[in-house]
Amino acid sequence: MIKTLEEFSMLAQERGPKKLAVLAPEDEEFMRAVKDSWDLGYIEPVLVGDTKKMEEVAEKVAFSIDKFQKIPQTGQQAISNLGINMLFSGELPIASKGQIPTSYIYRSIIREEAKVGSGMTVSVISFWDIPGMDHLVAFTDTGVNIKPGVKAKAEVIKNAVFVYHLMGYSRPKIAVLSGQREVGGTLDSYKDHEILIKSADAGDFGECEIVPATSFTDIFLGEKNCREGIADIQGDEVPHILVVPCLDTGNILCKLDFFLDVTRSSLVATSKGPVCIPARSDFSDNIVQQLAMCVVLADEMGKREQ
Amino acid sequence: MAHSFKDILERARLGGTKRLVIPCPEEKDVLLLSEASAARLTSPCFVGDKDAIKNIVDESPLAEKEYEIVKENDPQLALSRALEILHGHDGDILMQGGIPAQMVLHALHDKSRGMLPKGSIMSFVSVFPLLKGEKLILVTDTYINSHPSVAEKQQILTNCLKLARILGIEAPKVAVLAAIEQVNPGIPSTLSAAILSKMSERRQFGDAIVEGPLDIDCALSRTAAERKGVKSIVTGDADIYLVPEIDTGYLMAEALVFFGRMQMAGVVMGTIKPVILNLPFVSKGDRLVQIALACLLSKDGGSRG
Numbered sequence: 001m002i003k004t005l006e007e008f009s010m011l012a013q014e015r016g017p018k019k020l021a022v023l024a025p026e027d028e029e030f031m032r033a034v035k036d037s038w039d040l041g042y043i044e045p046v047l048v049g050d051t052k053k054m055e056e057v058a059e060k061v062a063f064s065i066d067k068f069q070k071i072p073q074t075g076q077q078a079i080s081n082l083g084i085n086m087l088f089s090g091e092l093p094i095a096s097k098g099q100i101p102t103s104y105i106y107r108s109i110i111r112e113e114a115k116v117g118s119g120m121t122v123s124v125i126s127f128w129d130i131p132g133m134d135h136l137v138a139f140t141d142t143g144v145n146i147k148p149g150v151k152a153k154a155e156v157i158k159n160a161v162f163v164y165h166l167m168g169y170s171r172p173k174i175a176v177l178s179g180q181r182e183v184g185g186t187l188d189s190y191k192d193h194e195i196l197i198k199s200a201d202a203g204d205f206g207e208c209e210i211v212p213a214t215s216f217t218d219i220f221l222g223e224k225n226c227r228e229g230i231a232d233i234q235g236d237e238v239p240h241i242l243v244v245p246c247l248d249t250g251n252i253l254c255k256l257d258f259f260l261d262v263t264r265s266s267l268v269a270t271s272k273g274p275v276c277i278p279a280r281s282d283f284s285d286n287i288v289q290q291l292a293m294c295v296v297l298a299d300e301m302g303k304r305e306q
Numbered sequence: 307m308a309h310s311f312k313d314i315l316e317r318a319r320l321g322g323t324k325r326l327v328i329p330c331p332e333e334k335d336v337l338l339l340s341e342a343s344a345a346r347l348t349s350p351c352f353v354g355d356k357d358a359i360k361n362i363v364d365e366s367p368l369a370e371k372e373y374e375i376v377k378e379n380d381p382q383l384a385l386s387r388a389l390e391i392l393h394g395h396d397g398d399i400l401m402q403g404g405i406p407a408q409m410v411l412h413a414l415h416d417k418s419r420g421m422l423p424k425g426s427i428m429s430f431v432s433v434f435p436l437l438k439g440e441k442l443i444l445v446t447d448t449y450i451n452s453h454p455s456v457a458e459k460q461q462i463l464t465n466c467l468k469l470a471r472i473l474g475i476e477a478p479k480v481a482v483l484a485a486i487e488q489v490n491p492g493i494p495s496t497l498s499a500a501i502l503s504k505m506s507e508r509r510q511f512g513d514a515i516v517e518g519p520l521d522i523d524c525a526l527s528r529t530a531a532e533r534k535g536v537k538s539i540v541t542g543d544a545d546i547y548l549v550p551e552i553d554t555g556y557l558m559a560e561a562l563v564f565f566g567r568m569q570m571a572g573v574v575m576g577t578i579k580p581v582i583l584n585l586p587f588v589s590k591g592d593r594l595v596q597i598a599l600a601c602l603l604s605k606d607g608g609s610r611g
Binding site for chain 2: 177217
């Protein structure tokens with residue numbers, strides 16, 4: 001069972017290098033992450049995009065890319081399509097976004113999933129490594145669905161459960177989050193919780209459990225209706241997967257790492273392998289971490305296929 | 307300018323003792339109000355079952371202090387009586403007490419006996435001191451409005467700006483949060499954020515700088531914002547975070563408390579007189595700060611924006 005992001009990094013060194021389609025690596029921070037991941041033995045990059053731009057940025061970060069395969073391609077959607085197709089055709093086990101808007105990548109993934117008829121939808125899983133907590137906590141969907149209804153949330157849950165199973169958690173716990181409180185009537189997000197908890201009980205999402213809690217107060221305080229103080233806050237009961245009500249909430253909550261003592265790492269799970277989607281504000285060490293996670297999950301998926 | 311909860315408590319003390327009206331108080335309320343009396347913040351007026359309240363008070367440090375009990379055994383009538391006292395200028399602050407929050411909000415909305423001026427809306431502001439103690443941040447609306455329209459967000463922000471100014475933040479910097487920092491017609495929160503930002507440019511919020519849409523990384527980190535091409539003095543230094551809707555607001559406030567181990571005190575804004583609600587995740591110590599916040603608002607003529 002993988003409990004920390006550090007464990008992903010250690011395992012990535014054991015299980016790498018894996019071939020990685022790098023889509024338009026035209027930013028220094030990102031190319032530095034590719035360089036560091038190669039040096040650490042996580043990946044072997046296949047560079048897709050404008051060769052001249054890639055060479056220029058590689059030179060800036062003192063990374064010799066002569067030895068790697070380069071596939072010239074222009075146009076952001078074309079680069080995205082090509083790289084994601086390489087993943088789905090089994091040519092390589094991981095893809096990563098460089099300087100391409102994420103929406104182009106999602107479009108390519110949706111197209112490829114439809115072609116293979118996997119039934120999988122696209123959602124982003126953002127992990128938090130929280131000091132002192134005995135497991136990784138994931139917010140999802142933090143990147144794709146603007147206002148998911150109950151059907152979309154069901155797919156989001158399936159994707160996250162799939163990833164947690166790969167990480168060795170046999171029966172992950174899930175909270176379907178909501179801003180439901182004593183006032184304001186019943187929110188749609190709470191109604192979704194009520195439906196999804198029944199679906200989980202019926203086994204619709206495989207081995208997992210949706211807990212009754214929908215807010216952090218429920219999760220941390222349980223039946224207690226008042227906090228005594230800081231000391232009573234225990235995090236061990238935090239479910240593994242936190243399904244967010246909408247994109248605004250998901251994006252805002254998961255990026256509170258800028259404020260808090262937690263480390264964030266995100267990915268997209270597809271039926272054919274993980275896709276790394278670093279945010280434009282991520283620094284190279286954070287991108288390296290995300291690549292490590294993709295390497296380990298790709299390895300687990302490979303083992304399952306065998 | 308108040309930088310911490312200690313500053314809020316000290317400023318409130320300077321404003322003199324306020325009369326706090328509370329319907330159907332519970333034991334924990336009486337204990338809290340004992341502390342508030344000892345701190346010379348408030349003098350309580352309890353409305354409810356006189357004998358039961360007297361028994362609780364007699365067992366508390368409040369027995370030695372000044373207080374009043376108005377007999378009214380029925381909770382609904384006790385709430386109405388509490389509002390009457392506030393309207394009659396015998397009270398400065400309303401505290402929820404043992405009445406369900408929904409019932410309190412409903413009563414506050416009442417056209418003749420409530421406490422909401424025509425055309426106003428109520429909103430809730432959560433105040434957090436940053437861990438390094440350098441400043442206070444305000445997040446709104448974290449409790450009352452579920453899915454506010456642009457017009458409602460304008461009022462929620464106006465309400466919050468009033469509190470910011472009372473806390474001594476002269477030209478508040480406001481981050482209007484959304485999932486992304488670009489204006490995207492497919493994401494409604496980015497549109498309302500852009501409208502509020504434009505209103506601010508036209509000085510419709512007075513001396514304040516409202517920037518939006520901002521995603522949370524741009525709001526919290528100037529470096530992250532610059533890497534995304536967003537240049538604004540709000541980035542990395544916002545005083546107010548205006549959230550898109552309640553799922554985000556309530557969960558964000560909770561996340562800062564539980565994951566960030568931050569202190570939080572909240573208060574209702576928009577009403578003629580300050581109102582204190584019992585949110586479950588506010589710690590005992592921070593509940594005294596909520597009373598102090600209400601005292602500051604009372605000193606300044608209610609919590610209307």
